[in-house]
Structure formats: C-alpha cells, structure tokens
Amino acid sequence: MRRGHFLVFMLILIIGSLLLAVNLDAQPEDIVLNDQSVFTSRSRPAVEFPHQLHFDDAGIECRECHHRFKDGENIVDESELYEGAEGVKCSSCHKNKTGFRFKPDLDPTKRTLRQAYHRMCIGCHRKLSRDNEKSGPVTCGVCHPKKKETKA
Amino acid sequence: MSLYELLRGPLLWLAFGVFIGGMVVRIILFFTLSTKKDKPIYRFFSWKWLWLSIFHWIVPLNQTAKKNPITTTVGFLFHICLLVTPLFLLAHGVLWYESWDISWWSLPESTADYMTLIIIGCGIFLALRRIFLPYVRVVTTAADYLLLGVTLAPFVTGYLAYHQYFDYNTVLLLHMFFGELMLVVIPFTKLSHFLMFFFSRAVTGMEFGRRRAPSW
Numbered sequence: 001m002r003r004g005h006f007l008v009f010m011l012i013l014i015i016g017s018l019l020l021a022v023n024l025d026a027q028p029e030d031i032v033l034n035d036q037s038v039f040t041s042r043s044r045p046a047v048e049f050p051h052q053l054h055f056d057d058a059g060i061e062c063r064e065c066h067h068r069f070k071d072g073e074n075i076v077d078e079s080e081l082y083e084g085a086e087g088v089k090c091s092s093c094h095k096n097k098t099g100f101r102f103k104p105d106l107d108p109t110k111r112t113l114r115q116a117y118h119r120m121c122i123g124c125h126r127k128l129s130r131d132n133e134k135s136g137p138v139t140c141g142v143c144h145p146k147k148k149e150t151k152a
Numbered sequence: 153m154s155l156y157e158l159l160r161g162p163l164l165w166l167a168f169g170v171f172i173g174g175m176v177v178r179i180i181l182f183f184t185l186s187t188k189k190d191k192p193i194y195r196f197f198s199w200k201w202l203w204l205s206i207f208h209w210i211v212p213l214n215q216t217a218k219k220n221p222i223t224t225t226v227g228f229l230f231h232i233c234l235l236v237t238p239l240f241l242l243a244h245g246v247l248w249y250e251s252w253d254i255s256w257w258s259l260p261e262s263t264a265d266y267m268t269l270i271i272i273g274c275g276i277f278l279a280l281r282r283i284f285l286p287y288v289r290v291v292t293t294a295a296d297y298l299l300l301g302v303t304l305a306p307f308v309t310g311y312l313a314y315h316q317y318f319d320y321n322t323v324l325l326l327h328m329f330f331g332e333l334m335l336v337v338i339p340f341t342k343l344s345h346f347l348m349f350f351f352s353r354a355v356t357g358m359e360f361g362r363r364r365a366p367s368w
Binding site: 043044115118119122123126129130138139140141142145146 | 153154156157242243246249250255260261313315316320321324
C-alpha cells in the first residue's frame with residue numbers, strides 16, 4: 001500500500017512538472033516588437049521586450065496586459081494565451097488603424113499598434129514608479145536604444 | 153517621486169502656469185498702461201494699419217528685410233524651425249498622446265533632426281552677429297547672450313538626447329529642465345516678443361499709418 005501511494009505521488013509529481021515545463025516552454029522569453037506588416041517604416045530601433053521578466057520576476061498576471069474587451073470588460077481567458085494562438089499578439093487587433101473588432105460582438109480597438117505599446121508599457125511603468133515600486137523604463141531612448149551599450 | 157516624474161508632472165504644470173499666467177498679465181499690463189499713457193492708439197485706432205503692419209513684418213515684406221537679406225533669412229529659418237520642431241516632433245507627439253490622448257501630426261525624425269541643427273546654427277549666427285557687428289553690439293547686454301543660451305539649451309540637449317550622446321537619462325532630464333526654464337523665463341524677458349510682437353507691431357503700424365508713412 002505504502003509503495004502504491006509512493007508511486008502515485010511520484011506519478012503526479014512527474015506529470016505535474018512535465019505540464020509545468022511544457023507550460024513554461026510555451027512562454028516566449030524575449031520578444032522583438034518589430035511587426036513588419038504594421039511598422040512599415042520604423043522611426044526608432046525595435047524594442048526588445050523581456051516578456052518572461054514580466055510574469056516571472058515581476059509576477060504580473062497574463063490578463064493585466066493581454067486583453068479582449070467586451071462592453072469594457074476584459075474577457076480573455078488564460079487558456080487562449082499560448083504562442084501562435086489566434087489573437088495572442090498585440091498586432092492581431094492593433095494595426096495602423098483603430099476600430100478593428102476581433103469578433104463582431106467585441107469592442108473595437110481604440111489604439112494603433114504604436115499607441116497600444118506605448119500606453120501598455122509607459123502607462124504601467126509610470127504608475128509603478130509613482131507608487132515607488134520597482135519599475136521599467138519610461139523614456140524613449142531606454143526602450144529604443146541607438147546602440148546596444150546604452151541600454152542600461 | 154523620481155526626478156523624471158517631478159519634471160514631467162508638478163514642475164511642468166508650474167512652468168505652464170507661470171508661462172500662460174505671465175503672458176496674460178503682460179497683455180493686461182499692455183492695455184492698462186496704454187489706456188493711461190498712450191491714448192492716441194485708441195483715438196486713431198485702425199484695423200487696416202494694424203493688419204497691414206503685422207502682415208508686412210510676419211512675412212519679410214519691409215525695408216529692413218530687404219536691406220539685410222542674410223539676417224532676414226537666418227531669422228526666419230530660426231523662428232520657423234523653433235516653433236515647428238518642438239510642436240511636431242514625433243517624441244513629443246507620443247507625450248501628447250500619453251498625457252492627454254491627443255493624436256498629433258509629426259515630422260519625420262530626420263527632418264526634425266536637421267531643423268534642430270538649423271536652430272542651433274542660426275542661434276550661433278545670431279550670437280556672432282551680436283559680438284561682431286558694432287551697431288548690434290552697442291545695444292547688446294549680457295542678458296541677451298543669456299537669453300539666447302536659454303533658448304538654445306532645450307534644442308542642444310534635445311539633439312543630444314535624440315542621438316543618445318553622453319548619459320541619456322541625465323541629458324533627457326536636462327532637456328526637460330531647460331524646456332521648462334525657457335517657458336518660465338518668457339513672460340519676464342524679451343522672449344515675450346513671441347506674443348508682444350503683435351501688439352508693438354500694431355501700435356507702430358497705426359502710429360505711422362495715420363501719418364501716411366507706413367513702417368515697412
């Protein structure tokens with residue numbers, strides 16, 4: 001009996017860590033924000049966005065950034081958020097024009113891709129910094145460094 | 153509060169307040185003083201001479217411009233770039249949007265970059281002119297060089313910040329500080345000519361107009 005318990009326990013542990021590993025593997029670490037279809041002429045160098053840093057180190061929930069609004073409420077489910085999933089990227093809705101609807105019954109977008117990125121990143125970083133919490137960059141050149149070395 | 157938030161929040165509002173409030177006071181002072189001490193303006197008030205005078209000087213259609221083609225060209229380039237660049241800079245447009253949800257037109261970054269260099273170059277020309285032309289030097293005081301410095305500082309630091317020369321964060325904070333300093337200084341100095349120009353031009357135009365001796 002005790003041996004059986006142990007086996008079941010081990011099985012749960014193995015399957016659990018496998019699931020966790022698969023799940024973690026599905027999260028891209030760093031993403032270069034460089035959508036060629038939307039940013040046809042880039043004014044600044046593309047941003048290297050440390051995706052993993054945000055949910056691992058900073059402990060931010062997926063839904064704090066990923067969203068799909070219906071009547072002003074974020075209805076996106078975490079199960080919909082995996083690499084390659086439909087609508088997981090900002091640029092699937094935010095393009096050069098506003099007003100796109102992901103599905104006919106969902107709210108239209110209010111921001112272009114550039115506006116969406118800036119609002120998401122700077123808005124959150126400024127809020128955290130005002131609350132005296134550890135935060136990310138808020139000025140142009142830190143996210144868009146001319147040279148790699150200047151990125152502090 | 154970080155220095156950035158301080159410069160972007162409370163100090164910026166203070167600068168806007170002093171700038172706008174100060175200019176309102178300047179306009180009120182113009183009217184209270186002139187109604188007391190310069191009554192002929194109102195006795196011989198003429199929209200015709202007012203607009204003609206402003207028009208001939210806001211475009212280079214006057215004797216002074218014709219006699220000094222180089223200074224006129226530099227002056228016009230300087231002023232146009234000075235007004236247009238900060239208002240339609242892409243990076244400032246992002247701030248307009250972030251702060252007040254205002255979507256704004258913006259210049260291509262390389263164009264704005266050249267326009268900033270034009271401002272700095274013209275500024276240096278204007279400084280040299282004060283140093284080397286005797287008839288300009290005689291009416292120049294230390295305050296004039298200081299004001300030219302205050303005017304150029306936001307553009308020099310803006311140029312350095314865009315190219316990320318030196319320590320980016322320090323340069324950017326200096327850029328914000330100098331921009332706000334310039335706004336604060338405007339109502340108290342001759343930089344107020346950005347608005348008072350129209351008043352003095354109108355008064356001069358009417359004064360010479362009624363004598364049928366237009367001032368252009």
